[in-house]
Each structure stands twice: as structure tokens, then as C-alpha cells.
Amino acid sequence: MLASRLIAQCAMDRGAFARTAETIGMAQRGGSVVSHVRWCNEAAAIPSPLISLGSADILIGFEPGEAVRCLPYLKAGGAAVVSVNGITSAVASLSGRQVEASVFVEYLRKAVPQLILIDGAAIAEKVGSAKTLNMALLGAAADLLGFSAETMLDALRKRLSPRLIELNKRALEEGAMAKEASI
Amino acid sequence: MEHILLMGNEAVAYGAIDAGVSFVSGYPGTPSTEALETVARLKPDGVHVEWSVNEKVALEAAAGASYAGARALVTMKQVGLNVASDPLMSLNYVGVKGGLVILSADDPGPISSQTEQDTRRFAQFARLPVLDPSSPEEAYAMTRAAFELSELFRVPVLLRPTTRVCHACSAVERMEPTPLVKPSGFVKGKEWVIFPRLSYEAKKRIVAREPELAEAQRPFNKIDEINGDTPALIGVACGGIGSAYAREAILNLGLRCRILQIGAPNPFPEAMAAEFIDGLECVLVVEELDPVIEDGLRPLMNGIPLHGKRDGVILVAGELSAAIVESALRTIVPVRAINGGGAKESASARKPIAGSEDVDSAERPVPPVRPPVLCAGCPHRASFYAVKRAAKGRKAIFCGDIGCYTLGNAPPLDMVDTCLCMGAGVTVAQGLKQADPEAYCFAFIGDSTFFHSGMTGVLNAVYNRADMIVVVLDNRTTGMTGRQPHPGTGESAVGESAPEASIEAILRALGVASVRRANPFDVEEAIETTHEAMDEKGVRAIVFEAPCIAVAKPGKPMSIDIARCAGCQVCVKALGCPALSFQPSPKYEGRIVAHINTALCTGCGLCAQICPTECIQPIDLLCGSGGGGL
Ligand code: SF4
Numbered sequence: 001m002l003a004s005r006l007i008a009q010c011a012m013d014r015g016a017f018a019r020t021a022e023t024i025g026m027a028q029r030g031g032s033v034v035s036h037v038r039w040c041n042e043a044a045a046i047p048s049p050l051i052s053l054g055s056a057d058i059l060i061g062f063e064p065g066e067a068v069r070c071l072p073y074l075k076a077g078g079a080a081v082v083s084v085n086g087i088t089s090a091v092a093s094l095s096g097r098q099v100e101a102s103v104f105v106e107y108l109r110k111a112v113p114q115l116i117l118i119d120g121a122a123i124a125e126k127v128g129s130a131k132t133l134n135m136a137l138l139g140a141a142a143d144l145l146g147f148s149a150e151t152m153l154d155a156l157r158k159r160l161s162p163r164l165i166e167l168n169k170r171a172l173e174e175g176a177m178a179k180e181a182s183i
Numbered sequence: 184m185e186h187i188l189l190m191g192n193e194a195v196a197y198g199a200i201d202a203g204v205s206f207v208s209g210y211p212g213t214p215s216t217e218a219l220e221t222v223a224r225l226k227p228d229g230v231h232v233e234w235s236v237n238e239k240v241a242l243e244a245a246a247g248a249s250y251a252g253a254r255a256l257v258t259m260k261q262v263g264l265n266v267a268s269d270p271l272m273s274l275n276y277v278g279v280k281g282g283l284v285i286l287s288a289d290d291p292g293p294i295s296s297q298t299e300q301d302t303r304r305f306a307q308f309a310r311l312p313v314l315d316p317s318s319p320e321e322a323y324a325m326t327r328a329a330f331e332l333s334e335l336f337r338v339p340v341l342l343r344p345t346t347r348v349c350h351a352c353s354a355v356e357r358m359e360p361t362p363l364v365k366p367s368g369f370v371k372g373k374e375w376v377i378f379p380r381l382s383y384e385a386k387k388r389i390v391a392r393e394p395e396l397a398e399a400q401r402p403f404n405k406i407d408e409i410n411g412d413t414p415a416l417i418g419v420a421c422g423g424i425g426s427a428y429a430r431e432a433i434l435n436l437g438l439r440c441r442i443l444q445i446g447a448p449n450p451f452p453e454a455m456a457a458e459f460i461d462g463l464e465c466v467l468v469v470e471e472l473d474p475v476i477e478d479g480l481r482p483l484m485n486g487i488p489l490h491g492k493r494d495g496v497i498l499v500a501g502e503l504s505a506a507i508v509e510s511a512l513r514t515i516v517p518v519r520a521i522n523g524g525g526a527k528e529s530a531s532a533r534k535p536i537a538g539s540e541d542v543d544s545a546e547r548p549v550p551p552v553r554p555p556v557l558c559a560g561c562p563h564r565a566s567f568y569a570v571k572r573a574a575k576g577r578k579a580i581f582c583g584d585i586g587c588y589t590l591g592n593a594p595p596l597d598m599v600d601t602c603l604c605m606g607a608g609v610t611v612a613q614g615l616k617q618a619d620p621e622a623y624c625f626a627f628i629g630d631s632t633f634f635h636s637g638m639t640g641v642l643n644a645v646y647n648r649a650d651m652i653v654v655v656l657d658n659r660t661t662g663m664t665g666r667q668p669h670p671g672t673g674e675s676a677v678g679e680s681a682p683e684a685s686i687e688a689i690l691r692a693l694g695v696a697s698v699r700r701a702n703p704f705d706v707e708e709a710i711e712t713t714h715e716a717m718d719e720k721g722v723r724a725i726v727f728e729a730p731c732i733a734v735a736k737p738g739k740p741m742s743i744d745i746a747r748c749a750g751c752q753v754c755v756k757a758l759g760c761p762a763l764s765f766q767p768s769p770k771y772e773g774r775i776v777a778h779i780n781t782a783l784c785t786g787c788g789l790c791a792q793i794c795p796t797e798c799i800q801p802i803d804l805l806c807g808s809g810g811g812g813l
């Protein structure tokens with residue numbers, strides 16, 4: 001949620017009109033969560049907050065299985081930035097239908113030519129917080145989104161309390177570095 | 184003024200504040216909750232903001248504020264409006280003084296509600312104006328306008344955004360605020376006392392004002408000609424988020440058409456509708472929930488085909504999308520009209536990446552199902568588990584209620600046999616027991632729901648000599664909607680201290696002689712307590728006390744000593760804790776053992792108490808003994 005609003009804020013700071021759509025409340029209870037972000041020079045060009053199937057430019061995946069679930073939104077030629085670490089589903093575990101994260105990662109490699117994979121868990125460990133995966137992904141996606149590091153930092157300052165800035169800034173930087181490594 | 188990124192619910196809050204609101208009340212309910220939370224967070228000077236115990240109370244208190252001239256906002260979800268319907272129906276007859284706006288957020292899908300009801304229908308039934316924003320920016324403007332409308336006609340005004348407006352964000356331009364409206368004070372008069380004679384006169388007034396009201400609401404409705412200046416033959420009538428989907432679909436198809444966007448559907452804007460229909464060959468209505476606009480148009484159509492929910496061109500239930508509208512348009516519009524002039528890329532031209540020729544979509548691995556489950560470390564899991572164990576082998580019915588704990592119906596717990604509406608667990612159990620006397624009847628109810636509408640049910644049970652066990656799951660917050668305070672938490676909506684209600688004392692005061700309190704995380708004690716209660720007769724109560732993981736500080740996570748784990752799967756299969764799963768252990772030739780996700784585990788200790796080999800221990804103990812790790 002924070003990630004989608006940050007992207008929208010960055011777009012607004014550059015003079016665009018932005019919309020987001022979010023699923024609220026399900027993430028903590030183990031549900032899957034999708035946020036849509038759209039921006040454009042004029043509001044009338046993006047009447048709906050939701051992106052139509054097959055028309056997203058960029059897909060940011062916090063988890064490989066979830067990235068695969070949302071792949072139908074991505075347009076042909078679109079790019080994806082995905083963290084490779086899987087999150088097990090309690091229900092799938094109960095019924096014994098667990099699929100390894102690597103299966104999804106392999107599929108993404110084949111399906112998305114413009115794919116950036118980052119090791120979110122490693123970055124979280126380096127930065128010292130598992131809650132900064134969103135920033136690591138945004139850092140890795142910054143170029144694709146067309147936002148400079150400064151734009152992102154400014155947006156971060158607008159939407160986060162000062163004591164969290166340093167941590168999130170480091171995650172952004174680590175993400176950007178991980179992206180280089182991924183290529 | 185500046186543009187800020189606001190969620191629809193935040194936009195409602197800012198709209199109310201900028202309209203000079205001074206009294207805000209409500210009860211949490213998805214998708215409405217953030218509206219009141221935003222006012223509470225901003226704490227503007229001179230504004231009273233409260234979480235009321237239920238929606239009826241919230242509306243009545245706001246009516247009082249309005250009688251004395253204050254502008255008041257009441258927030259709730261659509262099913263909350265059912266609870267508030269008693270004061271609402273009468274309030275229209277009595278009228279208001281300070282502007283009174285009721286946010287009743289609808290939930291198409293439904294995504295997190297019991298019903299797919301439509302507040303616009305409710306407005307028709309109650310003969311009230313209702314504004315239906317299609318975006319956060321419109322929600323801001325409409326909230327401000329709603330206060331004006333309310334004062335102009337001395338009528339409560341409903342505002343009904345839907346989930347995709349409430350939980351969408353957009354760049355909203357804040358306008359110059361109206362200074363806080365200082366309440367003029369209550370002026371006594373016979374108009375404040377509802378009497379049949381008065382109501383007869385009021386009813387005549389309510390009906391007579393409708394044309395005037397429709398005229399005043401004209402600015403909320405509009406006709407747009409889209410794509411070119413040849414005469415339009417196709418019309419699309421829409422409202423709320425349906426307007427956004429309709430405009431998106433029309434943009435994608437490059438369709439020449441005329442749009443009628445209705446933001447104020449009651450009374451129905453007949454004059455504008457007639458203007459819209461004039462010259463058209465067919466009309467499609469795009470709206471979620473009930474066919475309100477469609478039914479409003481039907482008598483005006485004069486034989487021109489009208490498509491929508493009644494003929495099945497648009498889904499009768501569930502959410503819409505731009506894609507659904509596109510395909511609906513394709514079924515009613517001759518193909519030549521589409522892509523005729525200057526069409527943008529159409530739906531068929533847009534190709535998703537998955538399923539493209541390079542990768543066979545049959546290869547696409549299916550992502551795991553992720554239905555919502557009780558959180559790791561949730562005390563409800565512990566309570567359900569204890570009662571399940573205690574009732575094992577006896578005939579028992581478990582009545583549930585509305586809250587996180589409704590999720591207790593999922594396997595492996597399977598502990599919610601009924602769920603109807605707020606507070607109904609307590610009362611349904613009473614009737615069940617009468618008609619099925621053999622069964623032990625349990626009613627599970629959360630603390631917030633208990634205060635909302637559980638107490639009267641308990642009193643009824645005591646008075647009518649019911650035989651049942653009330654189980655209060657006291658986690659000291661309103662969990663489902665994101666932890667709002669309530670009378671039991673000792674905290675007000677704005678985070679100040681408040682008198683703390685004791686559930687045990689209330690139960691005793693209501694006449695429940697047998698009340699027990701237990702910590703659900705102490706499995707043995709919790710089972711024992713339940714046994715004791717089961718062995719008694721009459722109305723008895725157990726209060727399971729343990730805070731929601733969202734308000735308590737998590738403890739040290741647990742870990743598995745895999746050398747000792749038998750792989751029996753008891754822990755996973757009995758509890759369904761999302762932190763527990765099975766994985767093959769590389770260290771032991773791929774033997775399947777339990778695994779704890781330490782990022783999720785709160786160290787509640789439930790699994791440790793039921794593991795037959797006692798191999799689950801706090802993580803630091805294990806590290807010391809050289810265990811742990813796969
Ligand atoms: S201690 Fe066991 S039951 Fe409790 S949260 Fe951790 S894994 Fe789940």
C-alpha cells in the first residue's frame with residue numbers, strides 16, 4: 001500500500017494526475033493483495049483506478065507466486081520486478097499442495113523478457129528490517145518507473161515519519177544496487 | 184489550493200472538515216472505517232469525534248448535535264445502515280437543523296460484508312437524497328455539497344461511495360474551507376417530537392419537495408458527448424464507480440456515444456434523463472449492485488431498447504470492471520460502430536504477456552490459494568481450539584458472529600456453525616436450544632460486537648431462562664477493521680483515556696450468575712474452564728481474555744527441534760496457524776518435519792502445548808541446546 005502511494009506521490013510531484021486502487025485488510029490475514037497505480041497528464045485519460053488486463057507497463061511482485069497470479073495484467077513487452085523469496089500459504093500447506101517458489105521464478109524467467117529479480121530476504125537482512133521489502137523493490141524499479149532517487153526520497157519524506165526515513169532510504173539504495181547485480 | 188493524494192475515505196473526512204463539521208460519530212466497518220479514523224487522526228480544533236457503540240447510537244447522537252445546529256457526519260458500512268435504519272426513517276420526518284451527512288459505504292462483490300445491498304435503494308425507501316461519488320475527488324466535493332443540501336432541505340443526506348472509491352487514492356484538490364459552523368444551540372419547538380399528526384404533515388412535505396430536491400441536485404448529474412460530433416446513437420447511463428468503468432471502456436473502444444452520469448439518483452432526475460434519451464437508438468446502464476438507474480430510466484424509454492441487469496447484459500451480482508463493460512457494449516453495439524473512427528487500441532488489440540506465443544500458458548504454474556485466515560498467534564485460534572477439545576464427543580452447536588473470529592469456520596478449526604449479523608450468535612443460540620434441546624449451544628462473540636449488540640441478547644437469554652454458553656472472545660480491540668478502540672479498551676477514538684467497561688461486570692449485571700475468565704493460551708486451563716461451564720445449566724459465560732496480535736507486543740518466536748519432531752503433523756492439522764508448515768529437512772535426508780516461520784510466529788505457545796513430542800520451544804532455548812534450523 002505504501003509502495004503504491006509512493007509511486008503515485010512521485011508521479012504527482014512531477015505534475016501528473018495519479019490514481020491508486022488497493023485491497024485493504026487481507027494481507028495480514030494471509031490473503032493476497034494487489035494495488036494498482038496509474039498516472040497520466042490529465043485525469044480524464046484514466047477514469048478508472050483499476051488497470052485493465054493486459055495493459056500494465058510494470059509489475060512489481062513481492063512474492064513470485066503472487067507475481068505469476070497478476071501476470072495477466074502485464075502487457076506484452078511489459079517489465080516485472082520481483083522478489084524471489086516465497087511465502088508459504090497456510091492453507092496450501094494443510095492440503096499438501098505447496099509449490100516451491102523456484103517454480104514460479106522459473107516461469108517468470110520464461111514469460112517476462114524484461115525481468116528484474118532481487119533477493120528481498122537478503123536485502124532485508126542487510127538493512128535490518130523485513131518491513132522494507134517494498135522499498136527494496138521500488139529501488140530496483142526506479143529506472144523503469146522513470147523516477148530518480150531524489151524524487152523517490154522526496155516522496156518518502158512526504159509520506160513517512162522522519163524516524164523511518166533512514167531505514168527506508170537504505171532499502172531503496174540496496175534495491176537499486178540489487179537491480180544492477182540482477183542484470 | 185494544493186493537490187494531495189487522498190484515499191476516498193480520507194477525501195470524505197477532509198470534505199467534512201472543510202465543510203465545518205463539528206460532530207463526527209460512527210462504527211467501524213469495511214469499507215468505511217478510514218473516514219472517521221482520518222478525522223480522529225487530524226483532530227481538528229472544536230470537532231468532537233467518537234467511535235459509538237453501534238450505528239444506531241452514532242446516528243442518534245449526531246441527530247442531537249444537528250438539532251442544536253452543529254454540522255454532523257456519521258460513518259458506517261451499508262449493513263450498519265440497517266442497524267441505524269430506525270432513527271434514520273424517523274429523522275426524515277422530524278428533519279435536521281445543522282447539516283447531517285451519513286456515509287454508508289457499499290461493498291459490491293461483496294468483498295467483506297454479509298450482503299450486497301444498495302444504499303441508493305435504501306434512500307428511495309426512506310425518501311432521502313443520496314450522493315454517489317465515482318472517485319475520491321468527487322467524494323470530497325460531494326461531501327461538502329451534501330452538508331449544504333442537508334441544511335437547505337433540512338434533511339439527512341446519504342453519501343454512498345463503494346469499495347473501489349473508498350479505497351482508491353487520487354490527487355484531490357482541497358478547496359477553501361468553510362469556517363467551523365458554530366452550533367446555534369437547541370431551540371425548543373414541537374417539531375422535534377415525532378407524533379402521528381406531525382408525521383402526516385411531514386409525509387406530505389417530503390413528497391411535495393421532491394421536484395425541488397431533484398432540481399437542486401442537478402449539478403451532481405451530467406450528460407457528456409464522447410468522441411466526435413456526429414449525432415450519438417448509443418447511450419451509456421452510469422453511476423458511482425460504474426461511471427469510471429464505463430468511461431474507460433468507451434475510451435478503449437473509441438466509441439461515439441452519449442453518457443448520462445448520475446451522482447444523485449434519488450429523486451430520479453427525470454428531466455435530464457429524457458434529454459439524454461432523446462435521439463438514441465439504445466441505452467446501456469452501467470451500475471453495480473441494484474438496477475436503480477435502470478429502473479429509473481425504464482418508464483422514460485418509449486420503446487428504445489434498454490440494456491443492463493434486467494436483461495442480463497450486465498452482471499446482476501459482484502463487481503464490474505472496464506472489461507465487463509467493454510464486452511457488454513460489444514454485445515449490444517453493431518461492430519461497425521466500434522473502431523469506426525479513430526479507435527484507440529481495443530480490448531482485443533491489448534495482449535497480456537502471459538499466454539503469448541513465446542510461452543504456452545498451459546505451463547503457467549498455479550499460484551497457491553490464499554484465503555484469509557486467523558493471524559499467527561491469534562487468541563481466537565486458542566479459544567476455538569480449547570472449546571473444540573472440551574466439547575469433543577458431545578453434541579454441540581457453535582454459533583458465530585461478525586468479526587475476525589468468523590474465520591474460525593475454516594478448517595482445521597471448523598468452529599463456526601452459524602453466522603448471521605452483528606450480535607446474532609447470542610440470540611440464534613437461544614432459539615436453536617429450544618428446537619434442538621440435546622445440543623450444547625455455544626455463542627462466540629467478540630468484545631466489540633458484544634458492546635455493539637450482544638448485551639441485549641444476553642439479557643433476553645437470562646430473562647427467558649435460556650440454556651446456553653456465551654463465549655466472549657475479548658481481544659481488547661475491534662480487530663477485523665484494523666483495531667479501533669471501544670468501551671472496553673479504556674481509550675477514546677482520538678487516543679485519550681476513557682472509562683473502561685468490564686465485560687464480566689456487565690454480564691453479571693445482566694443476570695448471568697456463572698461467569699468465568701480464562702487465558703485461552705493456557706490450553707489446559709481453557710479446556711477445564713469450558714468443561715466446568717458445560718456441566719452447569721442456564722446462561723453461563725466464559726470470557727477468554729488475550730489481546731489481538733495487532734495490539735499486543737509479540738513474544739519471542741518458537742522454533743522446532745527437528746531432531747525430535749516426529750512429523751506427525753498434529754500441530755499443523757489441529758491449529759492451522761499460518762506460521763506453521765511442513766518442509767522436508769535437508770539435514771535429515773528430506774524427512775518431512777514441521778517448520779515455523781519466525782517472521783510470523785508471535786510465540787503464543789499454543790503449538791508447543793499440543794505437540795506430543797514437546798519439540799517446540801522458544802527460539803533462544805533451542806539455539807542454546809544446539810537444535811533448530813533445517
Ligand atoms: S507459537 Fe505456534 S501457534 Fe503460536 S504463533 Fe508461533 S507457530 Fe503459531
Ligand code: SF4
Pocket residue numbers: 743747748749750751752753754755776777793794795796797798799
Ligand atoms: S506436533 Fe510436534 S512432532 Fe508433530 S509435526 Fe508438529 S512439531 Fe512435529
